[in-house]
Amino acid sequence: MNLKVVIAFLMGLVVALGVAVLLKKEPPPALVTEIVGNQPPAPTTAEPVVPGVPVTPPAPTTAEPVTPPAPAPSAPKPAVTATAKPAPKSTKPSPMPAPAAQPKPEPAPAPAPVQTVRNEPAPAPAPAPTPTPEPAPVFKPDPPKARVAKTITIPAGTVLNVRLNEKVSSGVQTNGDAFSATMDQPLIIDGLVIAERGAKVEGVVVEATRSGRVKGRASIGLELKKFHSSDGQYVTISTDTFRKEAESSAKSDAAKVGAAAGIGAAIGAIAGGGKGAAIGAAIGGGAGGGGVLATRGKPAELAAEERLSFRIATDVQVTERLK
Structure with a gap:
């Protein structure tokens, strides 16, 4: 009876170890790394799998000769079957994940060979052809318009x-x-x-x-x-x-006639008195009048x-x- 118990216990232990090995083989949870700024995330390397504890097979046991049990006077008790219980999970802390492997810095590219450039003077540009200025247009003044003669009217x-x-x-x-x-x-x-x-x-x-x-x-x-x-x-x-x-000329003519008459009267008075004076005046007046008629x-x-x-x-x- 004790031997069966031992075998059953060993078998349960083997099963527990197998389950533990299977659990160990599951991939650990992915590590979430936060990307800071524009730095590319560091490549994550798979956590190395820790090999399980090697299970040593139970030592073979030699079966002892079983002697038939003596008949029991009472009803036989039901045989107790040992059930394999899963091995308790190990309470040991899981190993810390290995730090993410930093990418190896790539070697800096070899500097390009420096080409020595001689500062040679640039060739003088060909002189641009001097544009020939077009002759300024000569504005000839319009010939003066022919002057039109004016006609003036002198009114009556x-x-x-x-x-x-x-x-x-x-x-x-x-x-x-x-x-x-x-x-x-x-x-x-x-x-x-x-x-x-x-x-x-x-x-x-x-x-x-x-x-x-x-x-x-x-x-x-x-x-x-x-x-x-x-x-x-x-x-x-x-x-x-x-x-x-x-x-x-009327006044001058009368004066001429009067003067002639006076002269004639004076002559007549000297010659014949009063009667002679009258005759002399008449003769003198006639002579004066004739003179007036003779002139214009x-x-x-x-x-x-x-x-x-x-x-x-x-x-x-x-x-x-x-x-």
């Missing part, structure tokens, strides 16, 4: 003030005789000086009437025909007639340097002369 009614250069008399000049004068004031139209002061003016006598022997006074009429403009032209014009009559009245005259004003009769077109 414009007054021309002139000064005579010579004496004009009805007792000397006749119809158609010319005379000359000068502008006493400049002629200005629309701000343009048509004729300057002192410009030459030409006219003609259109009427020259002598006084009668008995009645009628002398007169003279003048008109302007052209003037010299400031640009050198002679401008033909037509003006109203300027007229002047001679002074009356005063002529109409215009002195040199006398100022006259003429009025233009019709519009006059004056075209500027371009120089």
Whole structure:
């Protein structure tokens, strides 16, 4: 009975050792390593497996000759069968995992051979071709536009003030005789000086009437025909007639007749008294009157340097002369 118990115990021990060996062969839990920064994780090496404790097989036992048991007077007791219990887990602390094997530092690469470069001066760049500057465009000024001659109209009614250069008399000049004068004031139209002061003016006598022997006074009429403009032209014009009559000679004629009559009366009184005086006065008066009838009245005259004003009769077109 004790031998069976021993065998059963040994068999349970063997089973327990086998289970322990199997448990030892399981891979240990993977070590979790924390990656710090950008450093690659260190390679983990498998934990070396610790070989299990070698199991020594039980020594063979020689079976002793079993003697048949003596019959028991009572009912046989049930045989006790030994059951193999699993060996208790070892309470020893598991060995600490070996530190992760640090990767061997790779040998630094051999430095590249230093090539000695000579500081040779860089070749001078070829001179860039100098661009030929294009000739500046010559801007020719536009030719001056041809000046257009202006045409000025001297309206009718414009007054021309002139000064005579010579004496004009009805007792000397006749119809158609010319005379000359000068502008006493400049002629200005629309701000343009048509004729300057002192410009030459030409006219003609259109009427020259002598006084009668008995009645009628002398007169003279003048008109302007052209003037010299400031640009050198002679401008033909037509003006109203300027007229002047001679002074009356009635008083002087009466004085002449009275003087003759007085002379005759004096002569008659000396010759025949009162009656002779009357006869002498009549004779003297007749002689004086005859003298008056024999002479004419005063002529109409215009002195040199006398100022006259003429009025233009019709519009006059004056075209500027371009120089």
